Amino acid sequence: PPHKRGIGMVFQNYALFPHMTVAENLSFPLEVRKIGKSDREQKIMRALGMVQMQDFASRRPTQLSGGQQQRIALARALVFEPELVLMDEPLGALDKQLRETLQFEITRLAHELGITTVYVTHDQTEALTMSDRVAVFDDGRIQQLDSPDKLYEEPQNSFVAQFIGENNTLDGVIKEINDGVALVQLDGGDIIDAKPVNVTKTGERTRVSIRPERVEMDPGRLKPDAHTLKAEVMEFVYMGDLFRTRLRVAGIDDFIIKTRNAPDQIRLKPGEQIEIGWMTEDCRALDA
DSSP: OGGGSOEEEEOTTOOOOTTSOHHHHHHHHHHHTTOOHHHHHHHHHHHHHHTTOGGGTTSOGGGSOHHHHHHHHHHHHHTTOOSEEEEESTTTTSOHHHHHHHHHHHHHHHHHHTOEEEEEOSOHHHHHHHOSSEEEEETTEEEEEEOHHHHHHSOSSHHHHHHSSOOEEEEEEEEEEETTEEEEEETTSOEEEEEESSOOSTTOEEEEEEOGGGOBSOGGGSOTTOOOEEEEEEEEEEOSSEEEEEEEETTEEEEEEEEEOOTTOOOOOTTOEEEEBOOGGGEEEEEO
């Protein structure tokens, strides 16, 4: 039966009992498990302490903010010390700042308590920042199961590369593959180097993937024989810690580069002509 499975659940809409106080909401899963009153009170205060909500035990859910309700929902899932916690987009209804705060709180609690947590989300940043391992699904099939850094930096196919984080893609044909380097002729005629991932033969169609922060504008940071592309600046966006610049590259108008906001960083202007390139290992030749 469900109450004997040792699984905690946190829902997107909190699913707190509105007619019960916070303490009564946390007490419910303990009562179902036939835990004595003194033990229940101790476990309730411990769980509320984990989420810094000890002072709200006598309030009802309607007297709490969205963030406070989500903390209570989390405490209720942890109060009976489950072996596994399932979370179904629990932060989806919260504002950005509160969502980021709770992301770190949930991650900290999961590690401190040593509880396995399965967390469902459509927010790629949330998946990367909170997880030890991430599974990317498409149409019910796992496309890649990996650590966050591997998933972002070494996507195994075009779907994962496009789904996780911002990504530039260029379509072309494999001209040759030698010593782990693929020579790719883009549809616009330009030649670039890429790391072959799931392409194996000459003449095969490919979609190359390059992250915006791995694109170089300084030729001095590239290998002497590196292939470069001409680009026209279409738009410059100031983002505080980053500069986000949209370029026209190889016939496409939505090629993005991101550069750190540093004192010596160049601020490009629309209409400027520049040359860009990248390290071969940062550009991945994937399935078209």
